[in-house]
Amino acid sequence: MSERKDFCIECRKECYYSLRKQYVKKLIKDKEYTFEITEAFCEECGMKMDVHGLMDKNIKEIDEQYRKIEGIVSIEDIEKVINIYKIGKAPLSIALGFGEITITRYLMGQVPSKEYSDVIKKVLASPKYMMDKLEENKDKIAETAYKKAYEAAKEMRDLFSVSKKMLNVISYIFEKMEEITPLALQKILYFIQGFNLAIYGKEMVKEECKAWEHGPVFREVYDIFKDFKYNPIEDDRFVIFENTESELDINEKEIIDLVINTFGVYSAKTLERITHSETPWIEARLGYDDGIPSNVLISKNSMKDYFKRIDEKYNIETEDGVRKYIKKILEK
Numbered sequence: 480m481s482e483r484k485d486f487c488i489e490c491r492k493e494c495y496y497s498l499r500k501q502y503v504k505k506l507i508k509d510k511e512y513t514f515e516i517t518e519a520f521c522e523e524c525g526m527k528m529d530v531h532g533l534m535d536k537n538i539k540e541i542d543e544q545y546r547k548i549e550g551i552v553s554i555e556d557i558e559k560v561i562n563i564y565k566i567g568k569a570p571l572s573i574a575l576g577f578g579e580i581t582i583t584r585y586l587m588g589q590v591p592s593k594e595y596s597d598v599i600k601k602v603l604a605s606p607k608y609m610m611d612k613l614e615e616n617k618d619k620i621a622e623t624a625y626k627k628a629y630e631a632a633k634e635m636r637d638l639f640s641v642s643k644k645m646l647n648v649i650s651y652i653f654e655k656m657e658e659i660t661p662l663a664l665q666k667i668l669y670f671i672q673g674f675n676l677a678i679y680g681k682e683m684v685k686e687e688c689k690a691w692e693h694g695p696v697f698r699e700v701y702d703i704f705k706d707f708k709y710n711p712i713e714d715d716r717f718v719i720f721e722n723t724e725s726e727l728d729i730n731e732k733e734i735i736d737l738v739i740n741t742f743g744v745y746s747a748k749t750l751e752r753i754t755h756s757e758t759p760w761i762e763a764r765l766g767y768d769d770g771i772p773s774n775v776l777i778s779k780n781s782m783k784d785y786f787k788r789i790d791e792k793y794n795i796e797t798e799d800g801v802r803k804y805i806k807k808i809l810e811k
């Protein structure tokens with residue numbers, strides 16, 4: 480039962496209505512598109528109702544879907560560029576080589592050309608590219624604006640100094656898991672690395688993992704997310720992770736899915752308990768008491784050996800096998 484009520488022109492009175500998804504076809508520049516929109520129907524007479532605010536919502540939805548189909552940057556993402564690089568609309572336009580008011584127009588709803596859209600997407604995905612663009616058009620921008628944006632881009636570049644593969648993997652995890660804390664992310668990455676080493680005999684990411692007090696930690700990833708402490712990860716800057724997961728191959732995605740579907744259901748603290756019961760972490764922590772920090776590496780070889788043995792015993796190439804393994808550890 481819906482709580483929604485509005486005036487129905489057929490019934491000539493206030494009626495409850497329900498919302499349904501409908502498909503509409505539209506011709507844009509000689510190309511036919513199918514868009515999903517939301518429409519309201521009177522619960523008494525069944526006729527379509529003109530509900531306040533719905534038309535605006537549908538215009539917005541069509542715009543978003545059109546941009547998605549054509550691979551055009553969204554208004555939201557353009558706003559993110561402005562936020563993360565701390566730059567105004569006009570200087571951004573000039574830095575990117577556009578006309579001075581181009582970005583302003585885009586923010587008001589004008590759809591960018593594919594070419595300009597790609598430039599905006601590229602600065603979102605690469606702080607280094609943003610630095611190059613700023614450098615290129617330095618003379619045309621006020622010095623203070625240039626400096627502020629350049630600093631912000633440089634900070635971003637230094638912060639996201641992980642490998643491309645690590646970005647891809649994190650991006651895929653973000654897409655698959657609704658919420659994840661930095662602590663849980665570290666554990667998930669650790670199992671992905673360990674499983675890939677055991678099953679395919681090679682690393683997934685080139686980064687090294689350290690035996691910190693609360694379990695295995697990829698330092699470079701820790702630095703990116705440390706501001707979030709125990710909270711789910713959310714920040715405009717993480718737009719950098721978006722849509723890069725498509726660069727992963729099928730085997731890589733399978734390993735990540737395997738880990739997410741099994742370990743992913745546990746809290747960060749439980750995952751910590753699991754890693755603390757495993758040989759690679761225990762061995763790397765030898766000589767360090769609880770509470771004593773250490774920077775000792777958990778070698779890829781020790782992870783490979785350990786998870787290979789686990790694979791022989793539990794067959795961790797299947798979700799059932801992994802679940803059996805987890806159950807066994809948690810019973811200890």
Ligand SMILES: [Zn+2]
Pocket residue numbers: 487488489490491494521522523524525526
């Ligand atoms: Zn009606």
